[in-house]
Amino acid sequence: MGKGIKMHRGLTEEEAKRRLKKYGKNVIERKERVGALKIFISQFTSPLILLLVAAAILSLFVNYLQHESSLDSILILLIVFAAGVAGFIQDYKAEKAIEALQKMATPKARVIRNGKEIEIDSSEIVPGDLVVLEGGDVVPADAEIIEGYLEVDESPLTGESRSVKKGVGKKIFSGCGIYSGSAVAKVFATGMKTKIGEIAAKMQELKEGKTPFQKHMESFTRKIVGVSAAIVVITFAVSFGKFGLVESLLIAVSLAVAAVPEDLPAVITIALSLGARDMAKKNALVRRLAITESVGCVDVICTDKTGTITEGKMKVRNFWFLENTKEARKLADYCCFFCNNAKQIFKNGKKVWTGDETEIALKKFSMKLVKEGGEKIEEIPFTSERKMMTVAYKLKKKIIFSKGAPEVLLEKCSSYVGGGKLTRAVKQKILEKNKEFASKGYRILALAYKEYEKPLEKNLVFIGLVILSDPPRPEVKEAVKECRKAGIRVIMITGDNPMTARAVANEVGIQSAGIVTGDELDRMSAKELKNALEKGVNIFARTSPFHKLKILEILGKEHVVAMTGDGVNDSLALKKADVGIAMGIKGSEVAKEASDIILLDDNFASIRNAVKGGRRIFDNIRKFVNYLLTCNLAEVLVVLFATLYFPFIVLYPIQILWINLVTDGLPALALAVDPARPDIMRRKPRKREEGIIDKKLATIIGAIGAEKAAIILMTFFATLPLGVERARSVLFTSFIIYELMRIGVIR
Structure with missing residues (x-):
């Protein structure tokens, strides 16, 4: 490689400076951030908060005129301030997706300029630069390989945790890691023109x-x-002519305090926070507090397959041979071990595997039986076009091993282990067996070998088939079944092949009226895709992350959609979905920052648990809204009637505030932590447009509030002969007793 590099001149320093001025720095730009002060002020712009502030100011003014304590005003303002601080904390730390994109850039990079290899800040790379890369590096800009060979980890972009072999003419993208190899690549895009930059720009929009x-x-x-x-x-x-300015203002403030459920913002925030805490205990970490409840009205879950529905760990299940002999088994083990670039490295003091997931599975399986050794002489790497890999090793003697797609590798074979000739009929038998295994969801590779001779990939000896699988998680089948009972549609979107997708879907109970591939999606109009979804297509195979956006745009018009993702490219879909769910283990930082919920265990069953938790929170919010508004309506009716009927104030603002904050607030908090009802996952999701108060609940609140007001007023009338102060105390106590009784009824 070193000699090859010397042949390249690269850009001159003068040309590099000119291009840097023309194209700008190789960094991810972002729009100007909203300042902390602006975020804080925005917390006090909701109508309810403004009404509370107005009530506090009015109360303060009246208390000043009467030379009385301003405790009620101070209490209201403290509630407003506390709610504002809580909202500020949530909003201030909510958006970090673009910063995560910036962190993916490498601080230093090696380039060739004026014929010399030098190290520069990656921000100074320009289009046309020649970058030098090897195992362990991170690609600093989008580039095309002009010399050498690399194994690249494209999972930050695609979410697929498998290495991709890249040779001359192939493109590599900024932010992707390099497993192994060495190469010189010519940069064609930097900064916001890179793939990551384009995603950053779209996310900002x-x-x-x-x-x-x-x-x-x-x-x-x-x-x-x-x-x-x-x-x-x-x-x-009405009261101005009866009581005068000051008294009328005091009565108006009393009514304002009675009408507004001051503790509702605080109780809702606490309910959502407690719900988020419970979800985190069940491996669903909520990043946006409002999502804690919203996940409960999800009626469609679009989920990845690998690692979410399945375990995400490829394992060797078995071998298949034409003739099951000891020789065939030994050769299969050797082929799996040596025709393989997976390896163990030390990372943060621990041994970890790097490389393609399939190769890691083959190496882990064969290393128990094969000892490390020998010398690699030659290698013809795997590419998506070739679909096979060949190596030549010097062991006791020189030997060639190959592995690849059965239909490709068989064309390179002329015989099989056991001495038989590989006729067309025998090849057909092998391909039928391959199809049988693939239909069951297995991944199949063919293995071959021969003693060293050139050309390397001609007249190979077929060894057999190695059968691998990524099994479904055991708890997913029950979770899918429970989602179906709860009226939630589960759609699987995977980059895997249709046969594997169908097999896994069948195993976990995802029913589908056919399968649509990524190529078919590209050719579909929005209307055709909508028709396919309406017919019941729930499996999409061979898809890219951008296909998720297309599916989401159709579903999002009529449904509340939860979407899972783990790659950088998934971040747009995660951001746009009603509920974006990122993978906590294999997910990229960008996907996590763009999401609403992070699955700490990458498990589909945890999504089901989050939906259940969201439904429980909504039920509890509805309970305490019922409770609070019933209480407040009774207070309003009592104060309003008393104002029109009596020549004195029956309840002072401080008394009403005490009822609202202490007697209403604490029991409402108890309702917020009520357990889920037994039928919570046996009912359909509520409609997007269904609010907290429906017609039925509004009728209940009106009827109970009026009844409560009538009973309390009768109590007041009965005790009035004992004196106004005593009657006022009885009225105050009656409110407290009645509200404690009401909470038991609601439960």
Whole structure:
């Protein structure tokens, strides 16, 4: 390789400087970030918060006029501030996806300039530069190999954890690691023009949508604000002539405090936080708090296969031979071991495997029976076009080993172990066996050898087939079944072949009206894809991450979609999905930062658990909204009636605030942690447009609130002959007792 490098001149320093000025630095740019102060201020712009602030200011003004304590105003403002701080913390640390993209860039790179190999900052690489790469490096910019050979880890882009062999003329991409080999590559794209840069630009364009829950809460808040404002204005107008300015303001403030559920923002935040904590215990780490509830209304889950539905660990299951002899088995072990570039290296003080997942499985299996040794003489690497790999080794004698796709390798073979000639009929028998194994979800490789002679890949001796598989996780079948009962559709999107995809889907219970491949997806219009989905196609094979976006765009119009992903290319789909779910073990940092939920165990069953947790949280939120609004409605009706009927104030703002914060708030928190109902995963997901308060709940709140107000007012009338102060105390106590009884009924 060294001699080859000396033949390259590369760019001159002057030309490199000119191009740096023209194309800019090799960095991922990002739009100007929103400052911390702006994020903090934005927390206080919701209508409910503004109403609370207005009530606090009015209360402060009235207390000032009456020379009384401002404790009620201070309490309201403390609640507002606490809610703002909690929201600020969540929002401030929510967006780090672009920073993760920047971290993928290598700080230093080796380039050839003026005929010399030098080390420069990777940010100074320009299009046309010749970069020198070898095992252990990270590709600093998009480039094309002009000399040499590399094994590249493209999982940061594709999510597929297998090495890709790259020779002259092949493209390599920024951020991808190199397992082995050495090469010179010519840079054709830097910075925002690289694949990673294009993804960064698209991510900056995508605005994070509001969850259905956030939209419902905003609508709910606007209604509360409208009703409260109307009640306050009417009451002030009615009472002004009766009580005068100061007293009328005090009554209006009392009603504002009674109408607004001050502790609702805090209780919802705590409920979501506790729900997120419970989900984390079950391996689903929530990154956006509002998603904690929203995952409960998911009705479609689009999931990867490898590592999510399956274990993600390729294993050798068996061999198949035309003649099952000791010689054939020994040669198969040797072929698996030597025709293999997987190896163990030390990383952070531990031994780890690097290389293609299939080769790692073959090496792990054969190393128990074959000892390391010998000398590699030649290698013809695997490529996606060749679909086979050949090595020549000097052991006791020179020997050639080959492995590859059965249909390709058999064309290079003329005989098989045992001395027989490989006729067309025998080849057909082998291919039929290969098809049989593949239909069951196995990955099949053919093995061959011969004593050393050139050409290396001619007149090989067929050894047999090695059968590998990545088995489904044992708990996934039950999880898929439970999702189906819960009205949730499971769609599998995989880069694997259709036969393997079908076999795995059948094993875990994913039913599908056919399979659509990536090539077919490319040719489909949006209408055709929609028709396929409506017919019940739930398996997509040989897909790329960008196919996920196409599927998501169709599904997202009518469904609440959860999408899984692990590669950099998946980040766009994760960002756009209603619920983006990244893999915690094999996922790239970019995918994790673009997601709403991170699966700590990469397990599909954990998605099911998250959905269950989300449904439970919504049920509990509905319970305490029912409880709080029933209480607040009763307070409003009592204060409103008393204002019109009595010449004095029946409840002071501080008393109402005490009822709302202490008597309402603490029991509401208890409702927030109620366990899930037994039928929670046996009912269909609620519709996207279904809010917290439906017609049935609104009727219940209205009826119970009015009944409660009537009973409490009767109690007040009964005790009024004992004096206003005593009657006021009884009224205050009645509210507390009735609300504690109400919580038991709701449960």
